[in-house]
Amino acid sequence: MKRMMMVLVVMAAGLWMAGPVMASSPLSACKSCHDISATKKSVMGPPLFGIMGAKPVGAGITVAVWDDKTMDQWLLDSKKVSSQSKMVYKVADGAKRAAIIAALKDLK
Numbered sequence: 001m002k003r004m005m006m007v008l009v010v011m012a013a014g015l016w017m018a019g020p021v022m023a024s025s026p027l028s029a030c031k032s033c034h035d036i037s038a039t040k041k042s043v044m045g046p047p048l049f050g051i052m053g054a055k056p057v058g059a060g061i062t063v064a065v066w067d068d069k070t071m072d073q074w075l076l077d078s079k080k081v082s083s084q085s086k087m088v089y090k091v092a093d094g095a096k097r098a099a100i101i102a103a104l105k106d107l108k
């Protein structure tokens, strides 16, 4: 019985530790179209490094700077921010958008 408990504890610890490693970064989906490194290369879209607080570069984007509110709107539906937006990717889940915005703030 004692041995059985030990096995369970070890398994639970294993799962707990695997969690953060297996969970991908909130920005992993962006990487297919954006460079998130300090190299700031343009891929499909403009580089995202240092984007929070920066002025938008895309055509037709009327927001002054990227902040929590404007980035949230862009990720929800970029067409609402710029009718000319070429970014088709959308994030419907508000919690995911918040996690993405927090991760973008770390890119500096």
Ligand code: HEC
Binding pocket: 026, 027, 029, 030, 031, 032, 033, 034, 044, 045, 046, 048, 051, 055, 056, 057, 058, 059, 061, 066, 074, 084, 085, 086, 087, 088, 089, 091, 100, 104
């Ligand atoms: C399928 C490709 C694709 C994916 C995935 C994608 N983007 Fe984009 N993104 C684009 C393109 C293309 C543009 C340029 C849009 C334009 O200028 O009309 C863009 C533009 C942007 C801009 C505007 C930058 C500026 O200043 O003009 C932001 C911010 C942005 N993306 C953030 C993100 C984030 C954050 C993610 C991940 C959650 C993401 N994008 C995922 C293609 C993508």
